[in-house]
Amino acid sequence: MKKLIIAVIGLGLIAGVAGWFLSAPTGLSQMDIAQLKDGDPAKGESIFWASGCGSCHAAKGAKGDEKLNLGGGLRLETPFGVFVAPNISQDPEDGIGGWSLADLANAMTHGTSPDGRNYYPAFPYASYARMDLADISDLFAFMKTLPAIPGKAGPNELAFPFNVRRGVGLWKRLFLDPAPVIASPVGAEDVDRALWDRGRYLVEGPGHCGECHTPRNLAGGLKLADWLGGAPAATGDGKVPNITPVAGGFGSWSANDIAYYLESGFTPDYDSVGGEMVSVQENMAYLSADDRTAIAAYLKAIPTVSATSE
Template identity: 50%
Template sequence: MRIRNLALAAVFFGAAAAAAWFVTRPEPFAASHWEGLGAPDLANGEQIFWAGGCTSCHAAAKSEGEARLVLSGGLPLNSPFGTFHVPNISPDETAGLGEWSLAEFGNAMTRGVGRNGEHLYPSFPYGSYARLTSKDINDLWGFMQTLPKSANVAPPHELPFPFNIRLLLGGWKLLFLTDQSRVTVDTSDPKIARGQYLVEGPGHCGECHTPRNALGGFETNLWLAGAPNPEGEGRIPNITPGSRSISGWSESDIVGYLQTGFTPDFDTVGGSMVEVQQNLAKLPAADLQAIAAYLKAVPARE
């Protein structure tokens, strides 16, 4: 009887483990999802590149000018879960993404699935990039192929147990990965709709400006309401209309800040926002106006 019970228990736990793996397994898009997109629009790809802030993490620290386009990786990102090291995403065939296909790149960006079918850590903000259209992914990929190569090999992540077990990320994705809108705004206004796409998608503003729960998922009722600085010092500000610091800013004030780095009081951008502002300043004025319209439209949080 005891042997029979042990056998039944083994079967039960085996079935449970198989079921858990099935519902949390990596799920890239089918190959057909990335077919038929045509030649990339490199000008649009460059705009998505700057909106996405690729250089802020993937270029060498304190890079300026053309050096910001060398996506050599290696930057350490400290977090409560350990230290992540940003990968080389230059077109280098060995150290970077030179041998990757559009589908492999697109599945990493939007599904958090690596080239070898593994879950990627959400320190790479695919939870936001999941909203990118296939066209924008194709255009971005095309633009990135024009950038300089780097042979730098980034070190591996430094993560303690159990965070070093990638299979657990399937459960995280089940709970938190979505391509749905973060908040409800009036998307009948095309300017607000465009702003929502830019802020919630390539701009991934919520990754820093929204607080997280113990599992690293967003506290969705506090979208853009400010959060502890992921780098460990200070706090990332509230950028909703309920913020005490920017609630009085007009849409034109926000646009001016993103274009110049100056606040309406002639203070200057600081901290990690310096590079973000420099990246966003390269976008067309219409996109900056859309971002401003969206930020004035999101639910106010005090």
């Protein structure tokens, strides 16, 4: 019995040490950091709107230029607890005004803070990990032009074990993957591949559409087999719709319908955007017409997910 107890303790220690190393925060390689260049703030503005920064980090209900005041504070009530969007304004004490470009790139592609902690995936770095470093450089340059907003946003409200940030490192091992979700267009031989690729980049990367429109497993990871097939709302009640080309639903929209919806907020049957999608649509209206067309092209040529997946 004594030997058994010693063996169990030994295995527990080995598992603990392994878990500690496997959960360690990761970051960009020195080679990647060396390749980071000064960005273009004009290009970065488009990335800012595509990435939806103001939707979470500006005040609730903010419109227009108010979305540039990134003082945080939005409460995201989820099954894992309440996540509070932090201040990401240019305030050097309360925001990210003291961050370097490498700090932002590590946060967005690896979910790792400048002081080496794991971020919770309420910050959608699992999608941002698919972004080009050049775009992150441009975004950083644009964000440097934005106001400094004093004041801390407040702490997350999480119970054990979700309040143990180190454990998020294990989540990253399972679900943080920079590879594209959909390898190639389906269902249409005449797809403009360059346009579709641009749409895939915007939807799967900065646009992080899958974070809301794709169902999750018990660990909070996206079920990629049901990509964009609809999901329970991450915050509150209700459902987020299936936006694959499913018959009788979103699939009945033409590419022009989708692009126009992203620009204007109006559906083909003259209804208007509602709920949390209001802020997203307002962001998409800032994109170029070509980018909205690309998003539509992508959504029209991805695998259909049955409506039952919602």
